[in-house]
Amino acid sequence: xxxxxxxxxxxxxxxxxxxxxxxxxxxxxxxxxxxxxxxxxxxxxxxxxxxxxxxxxxxxxxxxxxxxxxxxxxxxxxxxxxxxxxxxxxxxxxxxxxxxxxxxxxxxxxxxxxxxxxxxxxxxxxxxxxxxxxxxxxxxxxxxxxxxxxxxxxxxxxxxxxxxxxxxxxxxxxxxxxxxxxxxxxxxxxxxxxxxxxxxxxxxxxxxxxxxxxxxxxxxxxxxxxxxxxxxxxxxxxxxxxxxxxxxxxxxxxxxxxxxxxxxxxxxxxxxxxxxxxxxxxxxxxxxxxxxxxxxxxxxxxxxxxxxxxxxxxxxxxxxxxxxxxxxxxxxxxxxxxxxxxxxxxxx
Numbered sequence: 458x459x460x461x462x463x464x465x466x467x468x469x470x471x472x473x474x475x476x477x478x479x480x481x482x483x484x485x486x487x488x489x490x491x492x493x494x495x496x497x498x499x500x501x502x503x504x505x506x507x508x509x510x511x512x513x514x515x516x517x518x519x520x521x522x523x524x525x526x527x528x529x530x531x532x533x534x535x536x537x538x539x540x541x542x543x544x545x546x547x548x549x550x551x552x553x554x555x556x557x558x559x560x561x562x563x564x565x566x567x568x569x570x571x572x573x574x575x576x577x578x579x580x581x582x583x584x585x586x587x588x589x590x591x592x593x594x595x596x597x598x599x600x601x602x603x604x605x606x607x608x609x610x611x612x613x614x615x616x617x618x619x620x621x622x623x624x625x626x627x628x629x630x631x632x633x634x635x636x637x638x639x640x641x642x643x644x645x646x647x648x649x650x651x652x653x654x655x656x657x658x659x660x661x662x663x664x665x666x667x668x669x670x671x672x673x674x675x676x677x678x679x680x681x682x683x684x685x686x687x688x689x690x691x692x693x694x695x696x697x698x699x700x701x702x703x704x705x706x707x708x709x710x711x712x713x714x715x716x717x718x719x720x721x722x723x724x725x726x727x728x729x730x731x732x733x734x735x736x737x738x739x740x741x742x743x744x745x746x747x748x749x750x751x752x753x754x755x756x757x758x759x760x761x762x763x764x765x766x767x768x769x770x771x772x773x774x775x776x777x778x779x780x781x782x783x784x785x786x787x788x789x790x791x792x793x794x795x796x797x798x799x800x801x802x803x804x805x
Contacts, residue, residue, distance in 0.1 A: 478510035479503070479583055482766050484759035488752050490743075501763060504580045514739060519724040523682055524597055526590045528577070535579065537590060539572040539576060539597040544682060564703055565730055572597045580770060587725050600714045601683060606708055607651040614651070618708045643672065643695075643703035650692040652711070653678035653686060660690070669697045672703070685718045686711075772800045780804045 483749040486500040511528040511681040515537075518526060525540045544567055575593050577586060627634050647659050663671040676689040693710035695702040720731040729735065746752055757761065775783075784805055787795060798805060 476510070476513075476583075478506050478513075480505075482762045483757060484619060484762055486753045486755055486759060488747050490746060492761075497749065498753075499582050499584055500748075501759075501766075503766060504582055506535060506577060506579045506581060506583075506586065508535060510652070511537075511586065514583055515590065517726045518587065518590055519727065520594060520719075520722060524594055526593060535577040537575040537577060537593055539593050541570045541572065541597055541601070542567045543570055543601060544568075572600065580773075587730075591719065591723050591731065595716055595719050598683065599712050602711050602715045603708065604684075605653045605681070606711065608646075608650065608704075609649045617704065637701070641700040642697045643670075643700060646700035646703055647674075652676055652709070653681035653683075662698075665694075670695050670698055672706070674707070683715060683718070685714055685730070689714070768800065771797070775801050775804050 474537050475734065479499075479502045481497045482501055482503055485729070487495045487497060500689045502791055508528055508530045515526055515528055520526075525543050526537055527540055528535065528537055530536070544725050573596070575589050577589065581589075600620055601622060604616050606618055607614050607616055643662070644659060647657060650657050653676070657677065658675045659672060660675050661671075661673040663673075671692060671694055673690065673692045676686050676691065679687050681687050691710055691714065695706035721728065721733070722733060729780060753759075787793070787805070795801075
């Protein structure tokens with residue numbers, strides 16, 4: 458049986474420690490799981506990621522072929538980006554249904570796009586690195602979804618929920634986008650909507666209460682790259698039957714469908730961590746098993762090294778040059794010193 462408080466942990470489950478970029482601290486505890494495997498909990502590991510190690514982690518992630526998470530480095534800063542192969546969401550807005558039908562018979566031209574940069578700290582736990590990739594994919598797909606929802610305007614077409622609108626301009630002219638008079642109905646606005654090149658159809662409207670309206674819609678697209686939307690029947694609740702409520706409810710539901718797709722299909726080492734097939738209660742039990750003081754059985758030296766590791770991580774998280782701003786933030790809440798002020802000496 459392994460020594461739970463060994464100064465060095467050369468073997469776990471009869472295997473050498475897997476990765477050079479994550480190593481147990483001295484006197485790290487070993488915990489035996491219900492399946493008899495022995496593990497070192499991640500909060501007793503010291504991480505030192507490099508571009509090579511980040512790429513090693515990414516190689517174990519499986520997702521859609523149209524979205525690829527890549528790692529890069531600029532100076533000393535590591536970061537992730539999502540590369541996307543996507544059809545032009547803004548081309549051929551007129552005659553969308555005719556063009557969509559024609560496109561079924563051949564491969565549509567695609568653009569190569571890159572999402573925002575997601576910074577990776579070198580001491581980021583590997584689990585959080587994987588979750589950063591997961592979130593990056595969610596946001597990249599949401600960007601696509603928002604551009605696929607189009608609204609016609611007397612011969613012109615817009616994408617009212619895309620991420621490229623000039624927020625500063627709208628803030629300076631709020632009256633142009635906040636006029637709630639003369640709103641159309643949900644039924645009339647639906648006739649002007651296009652998703653992934655095809656019209657939508659309201660199949661049912663059910664009044665549950667005066668503030669709960671359930672709409673069931675049918676999407677008519679059949680060759681959308683985000684294939685969870687093809688010939689999709691979907692439903693969502695809104696508070697009233699106005700066009701604006703319908704539009705906001707519709708985009709919220711579309712994004713939720715995309716997010717669920719990522720949750721079900723994103724895999725690390727063939728494990729879909731965020732799938733609803735994973736038992737939430739059992740995750741809680743596993744967390745208790747690897748954090749319980751009785752299970753850890755930390756010796757005094759183990760506690761000392763663990764406290765030192767936590768201090769090293771937490772004390773370096775404070776954003777540089779923001780001490781005065783953070784001081785004002787605390788003062789606004791009537792706090793002179795936070796409970797963990799010892800982490801931020803010479804900062805506040």
